[in-house]
Amino acid sequence: MAVDMRWWARLAEEVRAAGRGDVPVELPLRAVRDGLGFDCAALVATGPPSSGGAPHTAVVNLDYPAETLAHIATRYSRTCPVHRFATRRGTPVRFVDVPFDYRETRTYRDAILPNGFREGLTLPLAPPAAGAAPPGFVVMSSRRATPLDDESCLALTMLSHDLAALLDPGAEADDAPAEVVLRVTPDLVEARAGDLRRVPLTRAELRLAARAAAAGAGDRTGFHHRGADGTWWHVRAVRRPDAVVVRLGRAPALGRLTGRELDVVGLVARGWSNERISQGLGIAVRTVRIHVESSLIKLDRPNRTALARTAFERELDTLGALRAANG
Template identity: 30%
Template sequence: MAELPDGGFATVSEISQIASAPGTVEQRAGAVLDALHRLVPFQAAVIYLLDPDRRAAVPVVSRGYDRAVSEYLTSPANTEEIELLGLTRNHAALRLRDLPVPVERVRGWVEHLRPAGFREGLGVGLFTPEGRHLGILGLNTDTERHPTEAARDLIAILAPSIAKAVDPTRSLAGMARIINPALAGILLTRAGSTLPLTGLPGHPLLDAGSTVLAVAARQLTAGGGYGSFLCPGAAHDPANSHVRITMLACPPETPQYVAAVVLLSPPGDLYGLTGRELEILGLIVEGWSNRRIAAALFIAERTVAAHVEHVLAKLGASTRTLAAVRAFRLGLFVPLALAVV
């Protein structure tokens, strides 16, 4: 094993602790830079995450760059250059002298970083354990003596721990554990695309563009950051003909492009409500009258009235309004867009 650089053991220990520490992503990212500064005496550094919708860099922490350089680092041009240099695919740390192309062909260096007084630098891609690219750690120095080869190699080894420290989905995966037992889950972005949720598989119902996700986005807004509803016909077990969809809005410290966690789980206690009654409850939540429900479901109005009576009894509600409130709060309804009519 190669000898560690000066301060190497202390840096490894500190970053390992930071990766598991509480606090916000920004706090952990700042602590990572503090620890790395003892390994590499950099004049500027940045950790940014990649917004998958806009393909843009979202800085988590940035130090030492002037306004012009900072604007370039978050520009589409820099994102494209980072991809061309392989840092979104390659897990190795690269100094300027290690790049696979001559430095004079690196626009960011020629037009921005070198004129700002930097003489060397290092970049390393940050990836989740599943291999999804999260973002980039970049360091710049005013001397060609740093980063050393030993420091570069150690930072490459530390990159997974640094990624863990700044991964915004880490806290979201913890949020998901309150839904027991969640069978599948995804992260929903504000643009409607999806990202994997660490620790849970995906599911066809949660694919980008699905009706379930469209309903989830609407219900999340109406529910003030939390919501739940039932989806019929998705379970393989005939005894459980529904699955539950639960939405949790992301906390403020999460990058803005991530909107919510969406989870799929067993339906839970259905209070004895039948599939038809759950559909009718969904229409009651929408404010539909018995006549309108009867027309939509192609059944007699008196049949709807009988169903509504059963629903009120099972929910212990004295009125349709109270039944709707309880159904919405408990997620005991099938939204109209998912009803089998």
């Protein structure tokens, strides 16, 4: 084996830590690339069938040129026969494993030849359920002609389920896919997956979400937030021993609720009276009553109790409600 068992054991622990959101997903991928002697590596999450195979926004790239990564995440993952062969096989595929001349493919012309790659590997990641399509893949390339040894290929296969967790670190069974995953402490906000620049919240707002999760009765807090462009995001903050993992993903429109109506609904779910909501949000009691009545109509709920239950089940909460609830 190219590296000893102790290295593989350390790598497995690092992969699992990244899958939980405890360390950046880039770290174990870099360890794989460097430890196995490749020059470039990328982690790509493929979109659901309804998206036409579009790539997920969370893509980790280690030293592939931008145009090469674009090819890998689009044309290669959608149409390349090498990728189709790797997906059907479900195990790592090296250049030497391809049962046809890969030099006849567009991938060879557009990505392999221009970069001088002489060997490579595609690892389909194990799906969460038998029969499901792989949620993504790892691809690595080398300018050396030596293929990866069989023992290392087997070890990567055994790690493929844990590596799949890197596509969406910190996810739980009922979580929607996240576009950005962050680790938040009182002193630091770090990206675990995705681009921190795409987050529609300030660092102060992220710390508010983290404090709410840390102070709550459960181990997580969920709410919705509308970005400056009008896009709704679902935010879920999960308490961990030494930090809070914050997951963000785009959300559908919330029954035509306005932002202020959602603030009110979030406080109704906490059992607040109209008078207390009025004080917490700094608006008139009559305005609160109007928002409650409008929310009942828009969400098709018969009464305040049903509205509170729906808010709790769907995490209809906001930063405005969190600010009011946390003083």
